[in-house]
Amino acid sequence: xxxxxxxxxxxxxxxxxxxxxxxxxxxxxxxxxxxxxxxxxxxxxxxxxxxxxxxxxxxxxxxxxxxxxxxxxxxxxxxxxxxxxxxxxxxxxxxxxxxxxxxxxxxxxxxxxxxxxxxxxxxxxxxxxxxxxxxxxxxxxxxxxxxxxxxxxxxxxxxxxxxxxxxxxxxxxxxxxxxxxxxxxxxxxxxxxxxxxxxxxxxxxxxxxxxxxxxxxxxxxxxxxxxxxxxxxxxxxxxxxxxxxxxxxxxxxxxxxxxxxxxxxxxxxxxxxxxxxxxxxxxxxxxxxxxxxx
Amino acid sequence: xxxxxxxxxxxxxxxxxxxxxxxxxxxxxxxxxxxxxxxxxxxxxxxxxxxxxxxxxxxxxxxxxxxxxxxxxxxxxxxxxxxxxxxxxxxxxxxxxxxxxxxxxxxxxxxxxxxxxxxxxxxxxxxxxxxxxxxxxxx
Numbered sequence: 019x020x021x022x023x024x025x026x027x028x029x030x031x032x033x034x035x036x037x038x039x040x041x042x043x044x045x046x047x048x049x050x051x052x053x054x055x056x057x058x059x060x061x062x063x064x065x066x067x068x069x070x071x072x073x074x075x076x077x078x079x080x081x082x083x084x085x086x087x088x089x090x091x092x093x094x095x096x097x098x099x100x101x102x103x104x105x106x107x108x109x110x111x112x113x114x115x116x117x118x119x120x121x122x123x124x125x126x127x128x129x130x131x132x133x134x135x136x137x138x139x140x141x142x143x144x145x146x147x148x149x150x151x152x153x154x155x156x157x158x159x160x161x162x163x164x165x166x167x168x169x170x171x172x173x174x175x176x177x178x179x180x181x182x183x184x185x186x187x188x189x190x191x192x193x194x195x196x197x198x199x200x201x202x203x204x205x206x207x208x209x210x211x212x213x214x215x216x217x218x219x220x221x222x223x224x225x226x227x228x229x230x231x232x233x234x235x236x237x238x239x240x241x242x243x244x245x246x247x248x249x250x251x252x253x254x255x256x257x258x259x260x261x262x263x264x265x266x267x268x269x270x271x272x273x274x275x276x277x278x279x280x281x282x283x284x285x286x287x288x289x290x291x292x293x294x295x296x297x298x299x300x301x302x303x304x305x306x307x308x309x310x311x312x
Numbered sequence: 313x314x315x316x317x318x319x320x321x322x323x324x325x326x327x328x329x330x331x332x333x334x335x336x337x338x339x340x341x342x343x344x345x346x347x348x349x350x351x352x353x354x355x356x357x358x359x360x361x362x363x364x365x366x367x368x369x370x371x372x373x374x375x376x377x378x379x380x381x382x383x384x385x386x387x388x389x390x391x392x393x394x395x396x397x398x399x400x401x402x403x404x405x406x407x408x409x410x411x412x413x414x415x416x417x418x419x420x421x422x423x424x425x426x427x428x429x430x431x432x433x434x435x436x437x438x439x440x441x442x443x444x445x446x447x448x449x450x451x
Contacts, residue, residue, distance in 0.1 A: 026323040115349055115401040122351040126329070133318065140315055144322055151326055156353050159333040163347055163354030166337055167436070174439050178359040206362060208432055211440030213359075262356065 030147040035241045037280045044282035045136045051273045051291045056124050057086040058295040062302045100132035120267035153274040154235045161231030173215035173224040181206045184263040248278050265311040344403030364396045365430040370422030412450040425450040
C-alpha cells in the first residue's frame, strides 16, 4: 500500500508547478467558478424541463443558493461543498443513466473541495494535483474512445451529426458541396449511407480531433509546454463548443484547464465565467434570445 | 482524518477514475453500452443514439410459432418507453424483465414471451444505418 502511494505520489508530482504566492488564490478562484457552474446548472435545469432534485422549487433552489453562498465563507466552505456534492448525487441518481458526463466531474470536484482543506499547503497541493490529473484523464480517454470505436477515420460521426440541430449550421459551412448535397438528403433512416465525408480538410479535422485530445496530455504535463497547451486546449474546446453546445461541460473543463497555469489567471476570469453563466440562465429563462445548450 | 489518510483516499479515487474508462470501453464494445454516458469520456466517440422501438411476441402452449402481440395496456407502453430510454444508454446491461412480467400477468394465454428491441445504429464498417436487434426470451 505504501509503495503504491509513493508511486502515485511520484506520478502526480509531474503535474506540479505553481507560483507559491498565488497558489491559494488560484484554488479559491477555481472553487468559486465551480460553485457558479454547479448552482447555475441547477437553476437552468429547473427552468428548462425538470427539477433535478425532485423537490419543490421553493425548497430546492433556495437550498442550492444557500449552499453556493456558503462556499464563499472560509468557515462553511467545505460543509457547503459537501452539501453541493450530495445535491449533485441526487441529481445524478434521478437522471441516471442519461446524466451527462460533466455531472460526474462536478460531483467529484465538489467532493474533493469538501474533503480537502485548501488552506493547508499539503492538502492544497493534493487538490491541485488531483484536478490536473483528472483533466489529463478526461482528455486522454476522450481521444482514446474516438480511436477505438473507429467513427472518426472517414468522418463518420461528423457526417452523421448533420442530423443534429447544433451541428448542422457549422457543417453546412464546412462541408464541400458534394458532401453537403449527399448528406443533407439523408434522414438517418435504416439503409441510408454511407455516412462518410470526402472533403479533405474535414477528414483532417475529424482525425485531428482524437490526436489533439490525446496529444495534449503530455503537453499539459510538461512544464515547458504547459502554457501553450492550456491556450491550445481552450481554443480547441471553444471550437468544439461551436458545434456541440455542451456549455456546462465546456466551462467546467476550461476551469480545470486554468489550474495548469502557474499563476492565478483564473482569479481575473471569475467575472467572465459569471457573465457567461448568467447569459446561459437568461437564455434558458427566455429573457434573452434562446440558444440551445446542454 | 490525517493527511496520510486523505492522501491515500484521494489516490485510490484517482486510480479508480483512471481505470474506469477502460472498463467502460469494454462494456461499450461487448454490451452495447453507450459511449456517451457513465463517465467513460466517450461523448461524440460514436454517433448519438437515436430512438429505439420495441416489439413483443408471444407463443401459446403447444404452438411452434411466435405471434405479434398488438394489444398491450397503455401503462405497459409508458413502462416500455422508460425502458427504451434506459436501454439506449445501458445497452444489454439492462433487461426488460418488468415488461415481461407485466405482459405475462395481462396475457396469461401466452406460455412464452419474446421482447425485441430495435435500435438504428451506424455500422462501423459500411457507415450505413442498420437496425440492431436485441432479443430477450422469457420462457
